[in-house]
Amino acid sequence: APAHAQSQGLAAADTIASVTVIGNKTVDAELIRRGFGLPVGSRYSTDGVRQGIRRLYDLGFFNDISVEGNPTETPGGVAITLRVFENPRVGAVEFGGIDHFNRKKLLGFTGPIVGRMADDRLLAETERHIRRAYAKDGYTRAVIAPRYLPGDSEFRRILYVDVQEGPKMRVEKIEFVGARQINTSKLQGAMEQGTTGFLRKGIYKPELATEDEKLITAEMAKQGFRDGKVLSREVVEGSSHDRLVLKIEIDEGPRYYVGSVKWEGNEIIPAPLLYSLTQTESGAVFNQEKIDETRQKAYEVYAERGHIYLNIRPDFAAQDSTVDITFRVIEGEPSRIHDIIIAGNTRTKERVIRRQLAIRPGDLFRQSALVRSNRELQQLGFFADLGLDTRPVPNSNDIDLVFNVKERQVGTASAGAGLSSSAGLTGFMELGHNNLFGNGQSLQLRMERGGRRNNAEVSFTEPWFMGTPTTVGVDLFSTNRIFRSSTLDLEIKRAGGAIRVGRPLPLAYTRLFASYRLESQSIVDESLDIESSDRAFVTGFRLNREDALTSSFALRLSRNSSDHALYPTAGSVTSLRGEITGGPLGGDQVLQKYEFDHKHYFKTIDLQGWKPVLMFRPRVGAIGGAFRDKGFFPDSFVIDEDVAKLYETGSGVVDSLEIFGSKIPIELPVVPSHYLEYVPETNELFRLGGINFDPLRGYDDFEIIPPSNRNVRFDLFETVNVTTDSTGAVTDSSSTFNSVQQNVYFPGGRYMLAFSTEWQFPIADPLHALLFMDVGGTWNEVKDFRWSDLRRSAGMGFRMEVPLIGLLGLDFGYGFDRLNETTGRYDGEGWQTHFQFGRIF
Structure with a gap:
């Protein structure tokens, strides 16, 4: 750019008396003076003026600058005039020929442009940013040609970027020139640059060249070629215009073997x-x-x-x-923990965080203690992110530990609706907090009402009772829930409370919990409520309607070494629980229930940024009958006297009924006047299916029971036919009976075995997806176990955590051994959808 400096009769000893700026349109005059660098009062010099002009050009605002210096009336003074001609500015940005990226994306790569000086530097910068963006996505032959077009005024320009994208280039083959003994498949597998193939895009990314050279060299050293190196790298045309072959020349050198190791x-x-x-x-x-x-x-x-x-x-x-x-x-000297610093906590009190740590100031540094401390903090569920830094202590081997926490929203104050596959649509109001007042205490208040639920629940947990690692909790509840399946509608009413106490054990991540529960329970089979104006008799199967008092004591051994409360990637969660109900504890129900549940998480391969986690989960359950005076299953029939009288008079007797597709004569145990009456404890037996209680996806709630536990229910309707004369007087009457048969799949089994495998991976925070396979079955006795009785399913699902709502889940499961209600056997198949929306308890 041209520059001019004019002076008349000026000497080096002259002093600058004034600096005047003319010609500037948008650039502040004071900025120009500071950029020129010769303030009023400084000595005038020709070299200083030249350097000032260069400094102004470096600002990038001007395409022409001239400087005039004239003597002032006062002897020894110089008046300097800076005449500048500004570069025009960019008023708009336009793109042509784009398809792969939209305008918004491209402006994101370039950063703000409008308002900047329209100079050559901006053209080069724009071209570089856009070319890199296209190359990163495989468009390495894209041609980017930015230029300026006239704007709406003399000082405005339009930056027009013409793009010729070209094809997306993919690497179809990688050749290693000079390879003799080395395993080239492993060399290629070590590279970040891939090739086209099954589930592989093979997009060419030239920016990976430097990193791949290091990876190739490292892989050669793994195979014994410790002197191996990459000599050159060449990209040649492939089998089509959008395919490339990458040729990498290597020098193996000799293969080395290990001699002595000391x-x-x-x-x-x-x-x-x-x-x-x-x-x-x-x-x-x-x-x-x-x-x-x-x-x-x-x-x-x-x-x-x-x-x-x-x-x-x-x-x-x-x-x-x-x-x-x-x-x-x-070896040096050992290090100790000088201090532990907690940072980032705004709601959680520092003592709540410190009491979870497995290491204290003054302790010897131990890596395992840091890992355990991190996992203990994760399992609180209070933090969205945890970071750990170490700081050396001056003039010492000791270090400071800094735990940086980022807190998450854990409190709820909400009202709304929830939807689940078992409970239907419900309205709820909820107040809850898992970190009450920052003390780590949990308080949950919930009221819920809907077509199948009418619940009120209060729960409080103190994790550190009296300053000790003792967990104490209290629960109060009054619930009325209806669980519907294709063969049975159960209304379960519960009212009572529970006390919980827990303590950590010397084993890492392990705690022992004890609880006592006292409740009044009523289980009603709503299917018995037949709406008919006719006289009705329900026989064959009945569930006791009487209220029962339940008194139970449970012990649970729990170990949780997982590294995240919601989405673990490593570790395990194990629970071993035993519960005794009734017997020496009193109450009407008597049984013992034992359950084992284990989840283990494994990191798997990295699929182009996705990092799936494999979860394996076995579950085992058993129910004992100690202290009972009779078994869980009825051993004799109850006779409905009203129905029996029908047979005595011979009125309405049916000679045969169709049971499971076959005509059979009426005989025990399917005589309509005889029925089996089950006690309420049978509702505790294992019935698999759905996502509640004893889950098995791909099946309806409670669908899976022991095959031998099928029952038959008869709905007998009496219709009285009356004959009257012309005056309305009854002259004759007779009764006819209609029988409707219903298959009932109840009760469950005393023993349960199930296995689940999940492959879970994040899609985009906070959305996760999973693939799963489940198998499971129930049996009345251990000797009844058959591998063929395990019911199988597979499918996929999604999980997402939403603040103030909770975890949203949606699973699509395909059951391979669905219940066929026509045949009464598990020889069907089909899809089952499981979902929940809202905080379903």
Whole structure:
């Protein structure tokens, strides 16, 4: 750009008396003066003026600058005039030829443009940003041509970006030139750059070249070629215009084998332990990754004893194709925890966080204690994110620990509606908090009313009673719930309360809980309520309607080492529970219930950014009958006297009934006047299906019971036929009886076994998806167990946490052994949808 500096009769000793700016339209005059750098009162010099002009050009605002210096009337003074010609500014941005990206996306890559100076620097910057964005998505041949067009005024320009996207380039093959002994499949597998194939896009990403060179070199060292290196990289045309072949030239060098392996300098850790951690041995192919793993394991062992500033250096002595390895250890002094700092907590009190930590100031540093502390904090469910930093203490081996927490919303104050596959539509009001007043206490108040529910529940939990790690909780409840299946409608009414106490055990992550529950329970079979103007008799199957007092005591052993409250990626959750009801505790119901539930989480492969987690879950249940004076199942029939009289008179007798598709004569146990009456305890037996109580997806609620537990119910309707004369007087009457048969799949079994496998992965926070497989069955006796009785299902689902609402779940399950109500056998199949919306308890 041109620049002009004019002066007449000026000397170096002259002083600048004034600096005047003319020609500026949008740039502030004071900014121009400061950029020029020769303020009023400074000495005038030609070199200073030249440097000032360069500084103004560097601002990027001007395409022409001229400077005039004239003597003032006062001797020795200089009046400087800065005449500037501004670059025009960008008033609008337009794109042409775009398809892969929209305008909003492209402006996101470039950053703000409107209002900036329309100069060559902006053109180059825009081209660079957009070209990189296209290359990252595989459009490496995209041509980006930005240019300026006239705007709506002399000082406005339109930045027009012409794009020729070209094809999305994919790598169809990777060739390793110079490979002789090395396994090239493993070399390719180590690379970030992939090829086209099944579930592989193979998009060409040139920015991965540097990282891939390091990965290839590391993989060569894993295979024994410790001198291997990448010589060159070439991209050539593939089989079509949008396909490429990547040719990588390598130099393998010789393959090395391990000679001797030694440890030196260790004093704290005995040599046998270090040798047991060594991942390589004499005679094996040299593998750099095994060397690194050995060092890492040794660091972990030393870290458990407080040595975090040690140095483990492997020395290599190569002779021909053999490498002797010596691990040299400089142990140093152990480190202790100087201080623990809690940061980021605004609601949770610091003592609530500190009491979860497995390490204290003054303790010897232990890596396992940090891992446990992190998991204990995660399991509180109070924090969306946890971070841990370490700070060295000056002039000491000790360190400070800094726990950075990011709190999440855990309180609820809501009213609304919920929907689930078992409870239907319900309205609810709820007040709840899992971190009451920042003390870690939990309080839940809930009232719910709907077509199948009428509930009131209050629950309070103090996790640290009297300043000790003792959990104490109180529950009060009055519930009325209706559970409907295709064969049975049960209304279960409960009112009572429970007390809970828990203590940690010396085993990590393990607690023991004890609880006592006292409630009044009533179970009503709504199917017995036949709406008919005719006289009705229901026989064959009945469930006792009487109220029962339940007094129970339970012990539960719980271990939770999972690393997240909602979406674990590692660890396990185990529960072993035993409950005794009645007997020495009194009450009307008598049984013992034992349940084992274990969930184990495993990290799996990384699928292009998705990191699925595999969960395996076995469940076992058994119900005992100690202290009972009779079994769970009735051993004799009750006779409905009213129905029996019908047979005595011979009126309305049916010679045969159709049971499970076959005509059979009336005989025990299906004589309509005889029925089996079940006690309320039978509702506690295991019936699998649905997502409530004893879940098994792909099946309706309570669908799976022992095959031999099918019952038959008869609905007998008496219709009285009356004949009258012309005066209305009854001259004759007779009765006819109609029988309606219903199959009832009740009760459940005393023993239960189920397995579930889930493959869960995040889609976009907070949405998660999962694939699952479930199998399970129930039996009356252990000897009845058959593998063929396990009912199978598979499907997919979604999970999402929504503040103030909770966890939303939707599962689509396909049952392979569905109940066929026509045949009474589990030989059907079909889909079952399970969903819940709202905080369904």
